[in-house]
Amino acid sequence: MIRPGDRVVILLEDEETRFFAEVSEGKVLATHYGNLIMSSLVGMEYGSFVSLGFKGAYVLKPSLLDGVLSLKRSTQIVYPKDIAFITLNLDIKDGDIVYEAGTGTGVMTSVLSRMVGSSGRVVTYEKRSDFVRRARENVAALGKIDRVTFFPEDIENCNEENVADSFFLDVPDPLAVMGRAVSTLKGSGRICVLCPTTNQVQESIRRLGELGVVDIQMWEIMARNYKTNPDRLRPEDRMVGHTAYLVFGVKIKRRSRS
Amino acid sequence: MIRPGDRVVILLEDEETRFFAEVSEGKVLATHYGNLIMSSLVGMEYGSFVSLGFKGAYVLKPSLLDGVLSLKRSTQIVYPKDIAFITLNLDIKDGDIVYEAGTGTGVMTSVLSRMVGSSGRVVTYEKRSDFVRRARENVAALGKIDRVTFFPEDIENCNEENVADSFFLDVPDPLAVMGRAVSTLKGSGRICVLCPTTNQVQESIRRLGELGVVDIQMWEIMARNYKTNPDRLRPEDRMVGHTAYLVFGVKIKRRSRS
Amino acid sequence: MIRPGDRVVILLEDEETRFFAEVSEGKVLATHYGNLIMSSLVGMEYGSFVSLGFKGAYVLKPSLLDGVLSLKRSTQIVYPKDIAFITLNLDIKDGDIVYEAGTGTGVMTSVLSRMVGSSGRVVTYEKRSDFVRRARENVAALGKIDRVTFFPEDIENCNEENVADSFFLDVPDPLAVMGRAVSTLKGSGRICVLCPTTNQVQESIRRLGELGVVDIQMWEIMARNYKTNPDRLRPEDRMVGHTAYLVFGVKIKRRSRS
Amino acid sequence: MIRPGDRVVILLEDEETRFFAEVSEGKVLATHYGNLIMSSLVGMEYGSFVSLGFKGAYVLKPSLLDGVLSLKRSTQIVYPKDIAFITLNLDIKDGDIVYEAGTGTGVMTSVLSRMVGSSGRVVTYEKRSDFVRRARENVAALGKIDRVTFFPEDIENCNEENVADSFFLDVPDPLAVMGRAVSTLKGSGRICVLCPTTNQVQESIRRLGELGVVDIQMWEIMARNYKTNPDRLRPEDRMVGHTAYLVFGVKIKRRSRS
Structure with a gap:
């Protein structure tokens, strides 16, 4: 389960673009699909899909390589x-x-x-x-x-x-x-x-x-x-x-x- | 220090031939340089050189890959x-x-x-x-x-x-x-x-x-x-x-x- | 010997930049070293060095790959x-x-x-x-x-x-x-x-x-x-x-x- | 058409084994499928199939690499x-x-x-x-x-x-x-x-x-x-x-x- 302070990978649905971001209060991730309020991820399971306007993104646990x-x-x-x-x-x-x-x-x-x-x-x-x-x-x-x-x-x-x-x-x-x-x-x-x-x-x-x-x-x-x-x-x-x-x-x- | 029961790699001096062997009482390793009485290695440091007739061999700690x-x-x-x-x-x-x-x-x-x-x-x-x-x-x-x-x-x-x-x-x-x-x-x-x-x-x-x-x-x-x-x-x-x-x-x- | 109508490779002295050009009347090749009046190459041997201001270039015969x-x-x-x-x-x-x-x-x-x-x-x-x-x-x-x-x-x-x-x-x-x-x-x-x-x-x-x-x-x-x-x-x-x-x-x- | 003196590649039907041989009078090619009398190939087209007992072979024109x-x-x-x-x-x-x-x-x-x-x-x-x-x-x-x-x-x-x-x-x-x-x-x-x-x-x-x-x-x-x-x-x-x-x-x- 995602907790405040976790770092996550946000992989857009097209699987072309990815972001490495922290789940922190007040932080907003800007993507070309729309904005993601990072604190909204708290409590979700890793691997979840979040909507971003008409499209969406996967929330992944970062690997060492990420x-x-x-x-x-x-x-x-x-x-x-x-x-x-x-x-x-x-x-x-x-x-x-x-x-x-x-x-x-x-x-x-x-x-x-x-x-x-x-x-x-x-x-x-x-x-x-x-x-x-x-x-x-x-x-x-x-x-x-x-x-x-x-x-x-x-x-x-x-x-x-x-x-x-x-x-x-x-x-x-x-x-x-x-x-x-x-x-x-x-x-x-x-x-x-x-x-x-x-x-x-x-x-x-x-x-x-x-x-x-x-x-x-x-x-x-x-x-x-x-x-x-x-x-x-x-x-x-x-x-x-x-x-x-x-x-x-x-x-x-x-x-x-x- | 090498102890009874350890597995070791014996690398002949020519660095072409290697053996994977156990340090156990009564065991003899036959090489083309001569025989090695495995129990004679007990107490040696890893990396030591042992004589085998006119030539010799290195006693190495085996890696996972070995x-x-x-x-x-x-x-x-x-x-x-x-x-x-x-x-x-x-x-x-x-x-x-x-x-x-x-x-x-x-x-x-x-x-x-x-x-x-x-x-x-x-x-x-x-x-x-x-x-x-x-x-x-x-x-x-x-x-x-x-x-x-x-x-x-x-x-x-x-x-x-x-x-x-x-x-x-x-x-x-x-x-x-x-x-x-x-x-x-x-x-x-x-x-x-x-x-x-x-x-x-x-x-x-x-x-x-x-x-x-x-x-x-x-x-x-x-x-x-x-x-x-x-x-x-x-x-x-x-x-x-x-x-x-x-x-x-x-x-x-x-x-x-x- | 270079003749009118030949295609040549001009390789700048730094060996980083090359041009593929024709030796024709009135044609000028612009390079960052200076201009080369292509007709001036007529009569030269392939492999010659030509001055271009302070630096120069080699005049090479083009290969099929060129x-x-x-x-x-x-x-x-x-x-x-x-x-x-x-x-x-x-x-x-x-x-x-x-x-x-x-x-x-x-x-x-x-x-x-x-x-x-x-x-x-x-x-x-x-x-x-x-x-x-x-x-x-x-x-x-x-x-x-x-x-x-x-x-x-x-x-x-x-x-x-x-x-x-x-x-x-x-x-x-x-x-x-x-x-x-x-x-x-x-x-x-x-x-x-x-x-x-x-x-x-x-x-x-x-x-x-x-x-x-x-x-x-x-x-x-x-x-x-x-x-x-x-x-x-x-x-x-x-x-x-x-x-x-x-x-x-x-x-x-x-x-x-x- | 294959003529006397030509060199040919004999590729067995299994496509695993090949021979490089000359089409000359009296020459016999021994294969594990059977023997091939080389002069019997004269007059055949390249690419032909010849029987060798129960199996057979292809007669190919040799390339430079062959x-x-x-x-x-x-x-x-x-x-x-x-x-x-x-x-x-x-x-x-x-x-x-x-x-x-x-x-x-x-x-x-x-x-x-x-x-x-x-x-x-x-x-x-x-x-x-x-x-x-x-x-x-x-x-x-x-x-x-x-x-x-x-x-x-x-x-x-x-x-x-x-x-x-x-x-x-x-x-x-x-x-x-x-x-x-x-x-x-x-x-x-x-x-x-x-x-x-x-x-x-x-x-x-x-x-x-x-x-x-x-x-x-x-x-x-x-x-x-x-x-x-x-x-x-x-x-x-x-x-x-x-x-x-x-x-x-x-x-x-x-x-x-x-």
Whole structure:
């Protein structure tokens, strides 16, 4: 049942236009079908149809992805197709300690915080202080902020070693901080480096090898969206051609030389 | 620290061959580098290197995906590239009630059970009783079996209505049970139908529309794996060309006619 | 050497902007670098650099694709990625008799006319007379119009049988004329049907089988374009997600029943 | 009509198995349906059905691609998906002078020789003499060998300048000979460099820029093959994930400094 303060998705009957809005007293959502007094939704079931003049709209519960797409962004976000593949390959689970640099818009921070359970922890570094404020707001809205520790500084300042189950590294210059990132990992901990270019992939793979990371894998994910007219099924004319290459590896303990 | 009974991944030094094995008394793992007495690993840190004659191997903590790939399979499993995208788009989260049909090998059941948290629940139907036994074993090994209710029967026998936050439908004939599946969903609940063929996608989209499901989307995910020689970076020569089309939708409440 | 009347491509020095223009007396090409008096190019070598104020431009010989992209279009054209694959799989070669319906903008007609050699022939049908005029102009500009016979009518009006080495079928409703198209083919002749939707592919495959076409294959071609900064190599952010499915087959002689 | 000496494709009725064979006296083709006396095909029409015991086969005219797939190979061949895109983007046409290095198995040489017309010419270099003999045989079988000049030596030995309309460069180390290749091109001539790795692409793009090549583009072509059961339409489970990256550019005249 919808309560005051809930965020909802309003999907117009044509299924073309959607709004992300809060159910709050006095708030009016203007649509080209007509106005919706948001407080009128209180007490309704999710999935209900509301009339808007001659037409109407569906009131839906927002998903994490709806939230992500509604965010105020400081910078490029990680794409849904990549988010899902990354968390699966980093093997994020209940109780994990996950490190991240940089925090960016806080999308991955939110996703990670939802997946580590109440006993897990996300530790995130971001050296651009202007990003941190917005990221906190976004994690508060989309994730579990009580499971997150924000460090508004360069990951290079981190002194922790051998503590993290996994590390998500998404910074402009990953080479410069890769050694530090790997140091935070426990033995058998997993790292994902997000690289926009093939040049950066090559350098990252080389550097990870030097740092004692094994089982290095590199993937790119292509997600193709279809038009869903059942009598004329076909992919959309345009699709996302590239977001980033995903480099994964597993940290090993250095062999001691005798 | 590795304890008796743990399952581990043994990755040979060449990084080409891996084994999934249990650390148990008296067990010996035969590799082409030499034999590994599994109980000798007790007390080691994950990520350690162990000698095997002139060469050696890394002892790694298995991820969910390592576990999935080690499974005894009754039937085709959902691919990692699809698993991740499905759970994100079904918006699986702490406390969710998730329905599934059929259980199959139990891979998605395991993944879902890990994502619903201690207060969530997975309810899974499988009419082939020979599949159910193996699926239970697999969920016990990979997931959180205490969060799962197994029904060794056709989803058609389910009477629940308006209870599920999401439904994952992966059966040979989804058309036959789609009405039943949608009935279990709450308003604004999400369904994913996994369809191998375009014919089945077309019929599923048509049927979902009749059943009051909106915001229907269809995706296919292509995951490209690269060879990770940093001096000769290139995609693998062969890749998976197709697994399944992923159809998603959101249930709405039927408008009452007056 | 550039002569009066030649068409040329003017590529500005930034390599971002290009123009397709004719070298004719009195013609001036306006660019944001400055004006180019087209007749001043007469006598230059292709590949020359011409100054335009402080910056300049390259004068290039237009390729067929440059020509295609410069066309006035009546309707959707076949994409380069598909053009090339179609002609190879239809096995177009010197001396071939190739049938086409519909002519459309004349792009495939032009390509085919260039590939059949001086002893070959392209026969093309288009029932929309408004398309035919423009198609003739386009074939005159890009192809070998003396090798082409235009029929401004429905392919259904064609009476020829057993004459064509190959048939390119690209009309809104291919099912309606597929029997006629196959009739024009010689034994072992090849057909390509261009289908935008999976529904049409399914129906086309079914119908081709009924018509005694064997070795039916279906392909889709994805062409990924990269940004060519050698220090930041990466695919373009967006790409073409879909143009059409390409269905191919080979006609066999009907077995006579005794 | 089939004549003695013709090569034909025998496609068994199941459409799963095909043979590439010559119609010659005394030759017998053994199939699992039964034996086919090849000389019995003389006088038949292409596309005919021949009985083989209880079942039968279709007798088809081989396409260029059938020929390519039947070749004895010395080395990796260029894939059909790439062949077609390359020739279109190199703008191969009647009367062109096309250079190639290396000849390899002679597949591209054959394709190019078919496209330059009777007034065109293909000049091909191959430093491995063991490749040249086989390539000659293949071009004799598939292409127009009278239009081809073979040089069994390194392209570095070529002294020609400003003669070629296009150049197809497919050698293990293209960097070493790229300058020489570009020298053979006329102003506005086009080059294609086939690169298996991203590292080689980066270096090739850099080097082409130094050599006065503009309008550099890079593409990769993905061709997806479908299973053509019209009631169960779906892509094949496995596909080719990578063959090569295709780098294209246009040569300009160097600006003379005054």
